[in-house]
Every structure is written in C-alpha cells, then in structure tokens.
Amino acid sequence: MAAVDATVEKLRAQCLSRGASGIQGLARFFRRLDRDGSRALDAAELQRGLAKLGLALDTAEAEGVCRRWDRDGSGTLDLEEFLRALRPPMSQAREAVIAAAFAKLDRSGDGVVTVDDLRGVYNGRAHPKVRSGEWTEEEVLRRFLDNFDASEKDGQVGARAPPPPPGRWSPLTARLPQVTLAEFQDYYSGVSASVDRDEEFVAMMTSAWRL
Secondary structure, three states: OOOHHHHHHHHHHHHOOOOOOOHHHHHHHHHHHHHOOEEEHHHHHHHHHHOOOOOOOOOOOOHHHHOOOOOOOOEEHHHHHHHHHHHOOOOOHHHHHHHHEEEHOOOOOOEEHHHHHHHHOOOOOOOHHOOOOOHHHHHHHHHHOOOOOOHHHHHHHOOOOOOOOOOOOOOOHHHHHEEEEHHHHHHHHHHHHHOOHHHHHHHHHHHHHOO
C-alpha cells in the first residue's frame, strides 16, 4: 500500500512540475487512449501511455497501481478512480467552489459545457500574473482556454461527453469543443497545488467565475 502511495506521489509531482495543466494533460491523454470506452487500462497499457508522456514507471510499480484500482478483479485499473487519486488533495472548500463554478457554466445540467461558455464568463483580472503585470487579461484568458480549446475526436475536449438534450443541439454546437466536470476538476487541482491558502483559492475562483 505504501509503495503504491509513493508511486502515485511520484507521478503527481512529475505532472505538477509541468505546470498547473500537468494533471489535466495526463488525464486527457489517457481518456483519449481509452478508445473502446472501457474506462480500464492494464499495467502494460499504463506503462506505455506514461512513457509517451515522458513519465516512467517500472513494471512492479505499474502492476501495483493497477492492483490498487482494480475494482472487478480483471487485472485492469479503473481509469477515472486512478485519475481522481492522482489529483492533488484539496479541501472541501476548494472542491465546493470548483463545483460551483462549473455548475454556473453548466446551465442545462448535462455535465458538459462548451469552450464558448467558458470564454463568455471567465474573468482573469484576479490572476496573479495579471496583478503583477506579467500578463494582460486577454493573455491569461487565451492561456486558460488553450487548456481546453483543442480539436479532439468528434470536436470534443474529453471523451464520451453525453449528447446535449433536445433543443440544445445544432450543427454549430456539435462542433464546439466541450469540457466535462472531470476535466475542469483536473485543471483546477493543478492550480490549487500552487495556492497555499483556501481563502486565496476561493477568492480567485469567485472572481474568475463571478460567483
């Protein structure tokens, strides 16, 4: 158990060393890799995937991770459980404000928002780099959207997003990149790791999403 915890901590540190979007980038890569929608990976698939990202686990480490998140005895890990464990731990206050921000964007309640929804609400004025003068508000917005606004399979960011409810679908919205709650949480778990105080993180989120 302790060895697996150390392995996950090593992976988390490697992801965070790549910036706030490191966890999100790994999660997005593995969700794309899961082409059959099984939400499962075996040890060899996990090793190969991590190697493509420049992250190394030996065979024993990969097998230990798979055993920890093997929910059905199949020898494969539950992908979403693993990705959730990989996120840096967050307090209830941080998790709640992230959920509140997503809920504000997800007006239909279907668990998916478009990048245009993000663009229409996001306010980067309270971002540390804007406050220091290093970035403009426009630059911080563009950098934020770059984390999600990428052409993926079926024009979506994140795999297997559910179809929009009747009345919301159109050829235009079908092509818009979409963001799931899990991807939103992946991204902000990385941001959270660089913010020491809950009050500061909550204030940043409140300002950014006009909560």
